Amino acid sequence: MMRKTFYCCAFLLLAGTLGKGQRTPDYDSVVVPQNRIDARDLGYSPIDVIPDGESAITALTVAPNGNVYGATSGKRSHLFVLNPRHGYVQPLGFIPGATAVTSALAVSDSGDVYIGSTPAGHLLKYTPHREDEQPLRINEPCEVTDLGSTIQGEGILALTIDRRAGVLYGLTFPSAHLFKFTLTTGTSADLGVIAHRAPQGEKFQTTKMVSRMLVLDLKGNVYASGEDGFIFRFDPEKQALEKLPVQAPSIPGREPWTRVDAFLLDPSGVIYGGTSDGYLFRFDPESITVSNLGRPLLEYRIGGLVRASNGKLYGVGGDDDDMARLFSYDPQSASYEILGFVDVNRRPYYSWQAYVIQAMAAGLDDTIYIGETERISKLYLFYPR
């Protein structure tokens, strides 16, 4: 009887806290350790911040000088910069004609920031100029040069840059064209289509499955995933787009609905990727082989993947209706560590948990930047050991 009463009381105590979404000390055991993470508002609160509904971070990239540039999606898209020396987010203005910028942000050797806009599909150039001395721009347009449309009628889904060659590569939506844009001449060329049809599905499922990112290898070849999860390569020497005989990993039968969410070039020359089904894989561009490294999480998707100077990969998993978790993968030991929910708890000053994440970037100072992709979003700073 006493035992029954004890369990009853223990259960009710548990129910009394867990049942009502109250934060108890044991919650700290399921989130990223609080001494390794922090968050930034997208501007200077409470007025000069990128507004809610326009703040979902969908692109992050690091400039050669270490500045981190980000772009948002929503009612309007905004460009922002974080100079690691200052540590705060500086909004640079809304991006004219854009409601989304998805993994379509790239910085050239000279520091120019290239933006692939959606839905207009224009390529835009932002040239930083004494940013530290500029006022925060929220309701003013970002000062960009419109370089025009690359593929008529298409939005730009992803961008990457070959800094040495001075060439931008892009992937368009919805028709899945790969294109290049030469910085010196300002000319673009259609390199071909990597998915000719949408996979079989319900009548409302009409989207072609292509990767959400592009990646370059050490030789300047460009890679994407396309139809049936096959890896496509554009070789700039041959000026040829090829469908390689390898696919992103998936359960047999799920290939048509597989895409690569995130790519990462390792200094060793291999390329890591994360798929829509949540698999991490290694792709060797020399041997044209794919190794499936398994799934770190139960959730679909790997919304971001970066490498820290400790040699580990850090990634975020979870779909739009999930609660995102951070993980790491150590190529040396071939082991995962699940770091937990992306949550910052600095009560009584601030506290916020990111549930959807679609952008990550590794800073030159070894800070990992994590972009939240929700109606109210923040930029998270994670410090790898």
Added chain:
Amino acid sequence: MNPRLRYGQAAPVMILAVLCLITPPCASSADKVITLDYRIFPGLAEMDGNWAALTVAHDGKVYAGLACHGCDGHMVMYDPATDRVTDLGNLTRLAGEASLRIGPQSKIHAKFGEGSDGRIYFGTHAGLWFNYARVGTKEGYPGAHWMAYDPKTGKFEDFGIGPRYEGINTGAYDPKYNRIYGLTHPRGHFVYYDVASGKAVDKGRINNFESICRTLGIDDEGNVYGNFGAGQIYKYDPRTDEIIELPLHIPIRPKGVSLGRDYNKSETHWRTVVWDSQEKKFYGVDESASLLFSFAPHAGQYGEVKSLGQLCVEGMNDRREIPYATLTLALGRDRKLYYAPPSKEFDYGGSQGIGVSHLIVYDLESGRTEDRGEMRLADGRRVIGLNSADTAPDGTIYFVGAIEVRGAPGREIESAGKIGNVPYRLALVIYHPKTR
């Protein structure tokens, strides 16, 4: 403009903290007792909580949602004409999920709404969350169902799952636009179900998981209001389908002063609001210190908020250990606000020891507040704590919450568990202002 990172609050917090520590307790209201009528929910002693889920329909019938953590919630109805309580159904079964053995439909966690068709609309909610380890898993909670109960036929209509994997933590129904609104848990999204079109819509994130605003207020034009950040008011306009963040804040106490549940929340909101159709304004109670305010949404450019005082047990006003506010605010037909705060931090099985609920009355005409004393049943048992309220057409004020259960020789105690060391069960607590 939102739950943004907030700094610079340390000084007022410290001053308030010192003030609170030197304020002596006052117990004068403890001598006063108010006796209330009650009805238990037969066969449902296991039900362990009720939050907000209480609505009186135009015909005087009272609908309540009874929660059960780790098991199935129930919807019940009390008909004062026949003095009968009816169990209308097991929510998991009504959702068609009884045989799945997954996270059950354990609660209705928000007020019901009565449509112009006479149906009672609501959304369901989960019970246990296991630190969100089961969110999105096959054994976890599948998501809240939007539903309607038709008193004419006695049948339910299940409109299906709205937010996937999430519950309706907070909700309100608007008869004008025929929509059920909700705030989801855990991800704090503003969602709605449009009954006529059958469309479920997600307008995105508004709160953090441990600070989801507990009441959505709807005005006479169908605009929906809630809180985010440090008591800031937002408005959803159904004409534009947009959420607008208003430059308006309700009165709150700085975070870190009040102890109990408020201490561990990152945002501060109104706990509850009620709409006054006569004055066309809301009256509400904040969660941090039970601060009473009015919010006139049609006044000025954005609306107008006025501080009206504090609704708490007499002597608690400036104290740090003021219990977390309850969801029991009701506007009487006599132009008085009725509110039932507990004398100790109350949350059913998660309460901080045993206390007694008080009845506080605020007269809208005179602006006077009165603590009518401890609420007890006719046999002297305590009304430990209440967490929902509504007013009947005849002026009766109904509450649902925890009453003390006492054993009798040879009879097993029927209870939901214990608060402190006192067995409790849920009951409908009835107050008749006219017969006072």
